[in-house]
Amino acid sequence: MTAAADTTGMGDAATQAVVMRGxxxxxxxxxxxxxxxxxxxxxxxxxxxxxxxxxxxxLMKILSGVYQPDEGDLEIGGRPxxxxxxxxxxxxxxxxxxxxxxxxxxxxxxANVFLGREKRTTLGLxxxxxxxxxxGRLLESLECPVSPATRTGSLRVGDQxxxxxxxxxxxxxxxxxxxxPTSALTESxxxxxxxxxxxxxxAGTTILYISHKMxxxxxxxxxxxxxRDGRHVRTVDRADTNPRQITGWMVGRDLADHxxxxxxxxxxxxxxxxxxxLPWPDHPRGYRLSDVSFDLxxxxxxxxxxxxxxxxxxxxxxxxxxxxxxxxxxxxLDGKPVRFRHPREACDARIAMVTEDRKxxxxxxxxxxxxxxxxxxxxxxxxxxxxxxxxxEGLVTGPIRDTGVKTPxxxxxxxxxxxxxxxxxxxxxxxxxxxxxLLLDDPTRGIDVGAKAELYALIDRLCRDGLGVIxxxxxxxxxxxxxxxxxxxAEGRLTAELSRAEATEQKIMEAATGG
Amino acid sequence: xxxSDASHRPxxxxxxxxxxxxxAIALAIGLTALADANHSYWFRPLESVRDIARNTAxxxxxxxxATVVIIAGGIDLSAGSMIALSxxxxxxxxxxxxxxxxxxxxxxxxxxxxxxxxxxxxxGFLVGTxxxxxxxxxxxxxxxxxxxxxVGLRSFARAxxxxxxxxxxxxxxxxxxxxxxxxxxxxxxxxxxVAVFGLLAIVTWLLLxxxxxxxxxxxxxxxxxxxxLAGIRTDNVKWxxxxxxxxTAALAGLFYxxxxxxxxxVNQGRGHELNxxxxxxxxxxxxxxxxxxxxxxxxxxxxxxxxIDAVSKIIKTGADVYExxxxxxxxxxxxxxxxxxQLAKGGRQLLPGALGLCAIPTLAVLCGAIVSMTxxxxxxxxxxxxxxVFLGLLRLWESRRxx
Numbered sequence: 001m002t003a004a005a006d007t008t009g010m011g012d013a014a015t016q017a018v019v020m021r022g023x024x025x026x027x028x029x030x031x032x033x034x035x036x037x038x039x040x041x042x043x044x045x046x047x048x049x050x051x052x053x054x055x056x057x058x059l060m061k062i063l064s065g066v067y068q069p070d071e072g073d074l075e076i077g078g079r080p081x082x083x084x085x086x087x088x089x090x091x092x093x094x095x096x097x098x099x100x101x102x103x104x105x106x107x108x109x110x111a112n113v114f115l116g117r118e119k120r121t122t123l124g125l126x127x128x129x130x131x132x133x134x135x136g137r138l139l140e141s142l143e144c145p146v147s148p149a150t151r152t153g154s155l156r157v158g159d160q161x162x163x164x165x166x167x168x169x170x171x172x173x174x175x176x177x178x179x180x181p182t183s184a185l186t187e188s189x190x191x192x193x194x195x196x197x198x199x200x201x202x203a204g205t206t207i208l209y210i211s212h213k214m215x216x217x218x219x220x221x222x223x224x225x226x227x228r229d230g231r232h233v234r235t236v237d238r239a240d241t242n243p244r245q246i247t248g249w250m251v252g253r254d255l256a257d258h259x260x261x262x263x264x265x266x267x268x269x270x271x272x273x274x275x276x277x278l279p280w281p282d283h284p285r286g287y288r289l290s291d292v293s294f295d296l297x298x299x300x301x302x303x304x305x306x307x308x309x310x311x312x313x314x315x316x317x318x319x320x321x322x323x324x325x326x327x328x329x330x331x332x333l334d335g336k337p338v339r340f341r342h343p344r345e346a347c348d349a350r351i352a353m354v355t356e357d358r359k360x361x362x363x364x365x366x367x368x369x370x371x372x373x374x375x376x377x378x379x380x381x382x383x384x385x386x387x388x389x390x391x392x393e394g395l396v397t398g399p400i401r402d403t404g405v406k407t408p409x410x411x412x413x414x415x416x417x418x419x420x421x422x423x424x425x426x427x428x429x430x431x432x433x434x435x436x437x438l439l440l441d442d443p444t445r446g447i448d449v450g451a452k453a454e455l456y457a458l459i460d461r462l463c464r465d466g467l468g469v470i471x472x473x474x475x476x477x478x479x480x481x482x483x484x485x486x487x488x489x490a491e492g493r494l495t496a497e498l499s500r501a502e503a504t505e506q507k508i509m510e511a512a513t514g515g
Numbered sequence: 516x517x518x519s520d521a522s523h524r525p526x527x528x529x530x531x532x533x534x535x536x537x538x539a540i541a542l543a544i545g546l547t548a549l550a551d552a553n554h555s556y557w558f559r560p561l562e563s564v565r566d567i568a569r570n571t572a573x574x575x576x577x578x579x580x581a582t583v584v585i586i587a588g589g590i591d592l593s594a595g596s597m598i599a600l601s602x603x604x605x606x607x608x609x610x611x612x613x614x615x616x617x618x619x620x621x622x623x624x625x626x627x628x629x630x631x632x633x634x635x636x637x638x639g640f641l642v643g644t645x646x647x648x649x650x651x652x653x654x655x656x657x658x659x660x661x662x663x664x665x666v667g668l669r670s671f672a673r674a675x676x677x678x679x680x681x682x683x684x685x686x687x688x689x690x691x692x693x694x695x696x697x698x699x700x701x702x703x704x705x706x707x708x709v710a711v712f713g714l715l716a717i718v719t720w721l722l723l724x725x726x727x728x729x730x731x732x733x734x735x736x737x738x739x740x741x742x743x744l745a746g747i748r749t750d751n752v753k754w755x756x757x758x759x760x761x762x763t764a765a766l767a768g769l770f771y772x773x774x775x776x777x778x779x780x781v782n783q784g785r786g787h788e789l790n791x792x793x794x795x796x797x798x799x800x801x802x803x804x805x806x807x808x809x810x811x812x813x814x815x816x817x818x819x820x821x822x823i824d825a826v827s828k829i830i831k832t833g834a835d836v837y838e839x840x841x842x843x844x845x846x847x848x849x850x851x852x853x854x855x856x857q858l859a860k861g862g863r864q865l866l867p868g869a870l871g872l873c874a875i876p877t878l879a880v881l882c883g884a885i886v887s888m889t890x891x892x893x894x895x896x897x898x899x900x901x902x903x904v905f906l907g908l909l910r911l912w913e914s915r916r917x918x
Contacts, residue, residue, distance in 0.1 A: 322744055347746035355744055362744070366737040366805035367730075375734060375745050378727040386725040429745070 016078065017042040017175055017206040018063065018094075023072035025058055025230075030447075032058040033069075033230045040175075042077075045197065045207045047221035051250055053445070053474055055230040056210045057099065060177045063208070064096035065089030076175070087116075095168035096177040101160050105153030110135035112152050113167045138166040142196050156284070158189030165196060176200065177208045182216060183309055186284040194220065212307050214243035214513055226250055244506075247513070251476055251505035264460075264484065267298030269335075270437055270468040271319070276329035278311075278318055278492075288314045289492045291329070296437065296468045301459065303483030304472040305508045310489040312472040313356050316439045319470075320353040321346045333437075347376065352430035354423070356441035356472075362426045363414055370396045370410035372425050377432040399428035403458055420451025427458065438462065440471045444478060456482060476505045488512050529810055532799050532853060536814040540821050547825035555828060565705045567817075567824050572705075572712035573770050574787070575816040578794040579719045580763030582812040584657075585795050586723065587756035588736035588804025589650070592661040594764040594791050596668035597642055598784025601768025603672040604638045605631040606691035606778035607679040614683050620694040628697050632769055639765030642668065643758030650757070651750040665788065672780035690779040698773040708770050715763070720809035732756060736804030764788075786839070793842050794819050797849040819845060830889050840885070866910040875910065879903035 018040040025033040033055045040046045050056045061067045063074070065083035074081055076092045083089045086096075103112050110131045111118075119127040119134075135148035144162040146155060152163060161181060168176050178197075182190045197207060197220060211217050217224060218238060226233040226249040233249045273296075278289040289311045296302050306312050317323045319331060321340025331338055333349055340346040343353070355361035364372050373396040374381055381392035393410050400407065403424040407417060414422060423443060430438065440459065444452045459482060463469050473479050479486050486503045488496040488511040496511035529537070548556040556563055577594050584591045606617075608631040613623040642664065649660035673689060681687040701707050723729040731752050734742040743749045764784075772778050798815025800807030823841050830837065866874055882902040887895020 320744075342746075342748060343744055344746040344748055353744065355741070360738075361741050364734050364737045364741060364805070366733060371730065371733075375730065375747075378730055382727070386721065387727065387730065 015041050016075070017044075018208070019073075019075040020059070020063065021073045021075070023059065023062060023069045023074075025055075025062060025067060025069050031230055033062075035072075036227065036230070036232045038225060038232065038235070040206060040208060041223075042206055043201065043204050044222040045201055045209055045220050047209045047211060047217040047224045048227065049211070049217060049224060049246055049250055050227035051474065051476070053229075054227040054250070056227055057179055058230075059227070060096060060179055060208060060210060063089070063175075064094050064177055066096070090171050090173070093172070093174040094177065095171050095173035095175070097161065097164045097168065097179065097181060099179040099183065101157070101164055103152045103160055103163060105151070107152060108149050109139070109146060109152055109155070109163050109166075110148035112163055113138065113148075113170050115167075117171075134170065135166065138169050139163075141169075141199070142166060143192055156189075158185045158192070158284070161185070161189075161193070162196070173205070175206045175208070177210075179210045180212065180308075181209075182211065182213065189284070190216075212513055214246065217246070218243060247506060247509045251509055264299055264464060266300050266484070267466060267468075269295050270298050270333070271296040272330075272332040272335075273319070274330040274332070276315070276318065276327060276331065278314055278323065278327045279325055280492075281325075285491065287492050288325075289318070289327075289489075292489070292492075292494045293329075294487050294494070294497065296470060298436070298468050299463060299466050300484045301463050301469040301471055301482050303479035303486040304470060304489060305476065305479055305486055305512055306472075306489035307512050308474070309491070310512065311492040312489060313441055314492075315489070316353060316441050316470065316472065319346070320351060320439060322353070347433060350434065350436040351439065352433055352435035352437070353439040354426055354430060354441060354443055356445065358419065358422055358426065358445075363422060365415050367414065368410065369400070369405070369407050369412050369414050369417070369425060372414045373400060373410075373428045373432065376429055380432075395432065396428065399431050400425070403428045403431070404454055418451065420447045420455065423447060423451075423455065424458070427455075431462070435467065437468045437470070440469060442472055442474055445474065452478075476508055479503075479508070480505065529814075530799070530808065533808070533811050533814055535852075536798070536811070536818055540814065540818050543818070543821045543825050547821075547828050550825075551828040553828070563824070563828075567820050568709050569705050569774070570824075571817050571820045572708035573767055573774070574790055574794060574820065575712045575813060576708070576715055576770070577760075577764040577767040577787070578791040578812050578816050579715055579809065580760035581788075581791040582795045582798070582800055582807050582809065583719065583723070583732065584756050584760040585792070585800045585802060586736045586804065586807040587732045587753060588739060589657040589753065589756060590661065590792070590802065591646065591757065591760040591764075592658065592788050592792075593642070593646070593664040593668055594760065594767075594788035595784040595786055596665050596672070596788075597639065597761050597764035598768035598771055598787060599780040599782075600638060600642070600668045600672040600675075601635040601765035602772035602778040602783055603676050603691070603780045605635040605769055605772060606693060607675060608634040609693075609695070610679060610683050610691060617691070617694075618684055620692070622697075623695045625697075628695060635765045635769055636762055639762035640758050642765075643761035644754065646757035646761065647750070647754035651753055669780060669785075676778065676780045689781055690777050693772055693776050693778060698776065701770065701773040702776065711766070711770075715766075716809055716813050723809060728752070728755065733805055736806075738805070790819065790842055793846045796846055799853070815849075837889075864913045866906065866913060871910055875903060875906040878906060 016039055018038070020036065020038040023033050023036045024031070036055065036059060038059065048056050048059070058067065062069050065086045065088050068084065074083070076094065081092050083092070104115065107115070113135045114131045119130045121127045132148045139146060139148065139162065142162045142165060144159055144166070146159050152160065155163065181193060185193065200207060209220065221238050223235055223237055224241065224246060225235040226246060228250060274293045276289055276292040277287060280286060280288040292315065294302070304312050304315060314323065318327050320343055322343050338349060340349070346353070364375070367375070370392055374392050377395065378387065381387055381395050383391055396410055400410070405421050405424045405428065407421060414425060417425065444455055447455070459469060459471065471479065471482060480503060484500050486498045486508060487494055488498070488508055490512050496507070498507060544556070548554070577598070581591060581594065609623050609627045610617045612627040612630060616623045646660055646664065649655045650657050676689055676691060677687050680691065723732065731742070731747050734745070734747060735749050735752050739749060768784065771783055775783070794816040795807060795812050796802065796815070797818060798807070798811030798813070800812065819842060822845055823838055826837055826841055827835070864871065866872070879899045879902040883895045883899020886898035
């Protein structure tokens with residue numbers, strides 16, 4: 001077969017390493033991918049760009065057999081394929097290096113590289129020496145100075161990533177998918193990875209490369225595909241475009257029709273954060289947050305923008321006293337310095353936090369709707385020292401109605417509600433505690449468009465009632481719709497503070513990627 | 516929508532699974548009444564009731580403790596050893612306060628009895644605190660922490676017994692006899708442990724369903740991280756759960772001591788922790804946490820004891836040999852039946868692939884061996900073959916359905 005000889009023959013089976021046609025993937029409540037078509041030429045590095053939630057990772061998980069598409073066809077090397085699992089994809093020559101590495105930490109490097117495909121001696125025993133030697137050769141070719149016998153968990157993230165690449169090489173994969181490979185690497189590790197990538201390309205491997213970092217994309221990619229909201233925006237040659245244009249396509253959608261922010265009045269300062277620094281042990285960066293300072297006023301919504309891993313959640317958790325690590329700097333509440341060691345203390349100081357991962361950090365699947373809503377204010381449902389079911393129902397009826405939860409009744413199972421209604425239940429839970437400050441961590445993630453609009457109206461109303469709201473979001477239009485001010489975090493540092501008038505998606509994206 | 520609201524209300528008094536347990540208990544009693552060659556349920560009903568009631572009450576007391584710990588998302592493997600330690604502490608305390616009376620088999624006096632019992636409960640509190648500290652501060656998994664005390668406490672109780680008898684009596688001993696009339700009264704009046712069990716069940720039920728702490732226990736077991744982020748001091752809730760577990764075991768230990776008129780740290784309560792966990796699981800507790808009820812555990816305990824009693828009535832000799840086997844089988848069947856609906860809906864197979872193929876002879880041999888040991892060789896072989904045929908047909912049906 002000729003490798004990438006013909007660069008103009010779009011659709012020519014011999015030059016296409018991967019063809020994904022009309023891929024649609026739905027998850028409960030969201031369409032992650034809608035009719036996406038992607039063609040990747042043999043031997044090219046094809047970068048895939050998009051905001052958080054644009055569908056990049058989902059598309060790559062379909063290519064590597066992790067997910068099965070609801071609709072659409074997949075062709076590898078011109079042959080139609082159907083993967084029922086990652087093993088099928090590996091056999092077809094597709095290997096993926098996930099954003100969260102999937103290594104067994106307690107096994108040696110060599111054991112990980114050959115996991116599930118162990119070499120055997122003629123007697124059927126494990127051929128440890130053979131695996132050790134071959135793994136050593138692979139690692140050497142990757143400039144990775146670790147011994148194949150090392151326990152994988154003791155390696156630095158950068159080296160672990162190379163172990164994953166060694167695994168891909170041992171599969172003799174002709175197509176390698178890398179999902180944000182440099183997000184956890186130092187500069188020298190990134191440089192080493194780039195050299196490896198160039199070597200793979202020279203050997204004829206096709207690489208699909210997800211990244212937020214424009215400089216990387218423009219150094220490495222042959223072509224770039226932009227996804228937005230689960231749809232394919234366009235695919236271009238690197239030479240024909242520039243980073244500005246790509247970020248423009250990544251965010252370029254119509255803003256919400258109505259601006260809900262008009263005539264809100266800003267009250268006194270509630271919260272002052274000064275020089276907040278949160279360490280990150282065992283990570284090359286060394287910190288999750290570094291020297292972050294800002295104010296929050298009553299009756300305003302402060303937006304926090306940033307890419308995955310920029311430190312948005314850590315910032316809110318630190319304020320709320322939910323983090324485990326000891327931070328430095330100063331947090332003042334109503335002018336008095338505070339340091340919460342447990343969320344309870346933050347609740348008592350009238351701070352409330354709606355967590356990012358609703359299912360993992362917010363919901364109690366064994367409690368019903370009423371139980372989920374009343375949890376933080378059960379003392380108001382007591383009669384004679386015992387919980388009264390009737391009082392509890394009375395307590396939750398108001399907030400359930402005000403936030404517009406659609407539920408068959410307070411006894412309904414919380415797991416039966418839609419994502420948007422579950423989120424309203426959790427907001428109701430916190431409203432019952434009568435907070436002065438509301439921290440909302442990506443509150444509309446995984447929620448459909450209609451419910452989003454209702455949540456926007458609710459958040460706006462709460463703000464008008466005098467609450468100070470800090471809102472993080474991975475969707476820029478959401479921040480631009482709701483926030484009075486936006487601060488931008490990039491890799492733990494505050495890189496911009498923009499007023500409502502000056503904030504644009506372009507400016508935020510530049511601050512979030514350029515930091 | 517009032518109609519659909521009503522459909523979500525908890526069903527009348529008991530949940531469906533609990534009604535099924537009531538039915539199973541009635542069935543087991545009925546079967547025993549018919550199958551027992553001596554017809555002891557007909558001719559000596561009071562004696563049978565007394566027997567079952569005592570055993571149920573003693574197991575039930577610390578099964579309630581296990582329930583609270585399991586609902587909070589933990590596990591306490593140390594209850595059996597706690598029973599031994601509790602009886603030893605009580606006996607040792609009484610021996611220290613009134614050595615002459617204890618050795619002369621005379622009444623030791625109300626003060627010694629009260630102090631002895633209080634000491635046991637206090638030790639229960641201390642053990643619970645130790646568990647909570649190991650789990651929340653040292654961050655040991657609950658299984659490891661209570662496994663350590665399961666082995667450690669029994670050994671500690673024996674050492675305590677031997678060193679205190681060495682110091683206070685002429686001879687070192689691994690057991691202390693109890694002859695105070697208070698404990699004899701407790702032994703001879705079944706209604707006392709039953710009343711204590713009933714009262715404790717009501718208190719625990721109120722605790723779990725009608726108090727803030729109970730709601731927090733459910734929340735902790737259902738989703739620990741979310742509970743912490745909702746401002747619940749999860750470490751304190753765990754502290755309570757493990758203290759409740761250990762103190763109910765300590766209370767049960769006092770009854771076991773009274774019942775056997777001896778504090779015997781080597782054997783007392785050995786293996787009972789698993790019976791308590793089994794009772795809770797049969798009663799509907801999920802070891803994943805967050806799920807479980809007091810009525811369920813009470814019924815689970817009754818069911819376990821009724822089945823054990825049934826087997827001992829039907830098989831005359833060496834019935835206690837089969838106790839562990841019965842508990843094991845009952846737990847497996849109860850939990851399997853609880854997910855029958857899922858099995859049918861999800862298209863999951865009970866006997867899939869090579870594993871399922873090997874499971875068929877395994878289960879058939881097990882079934883045949885048990886039956887041949889209890890009912891004679893020929894019946895056993897027939898039962899084994901019957902089981903193999905049934906399972907073979909089940910597998911055939913399953914593979915047809917999925918294909």
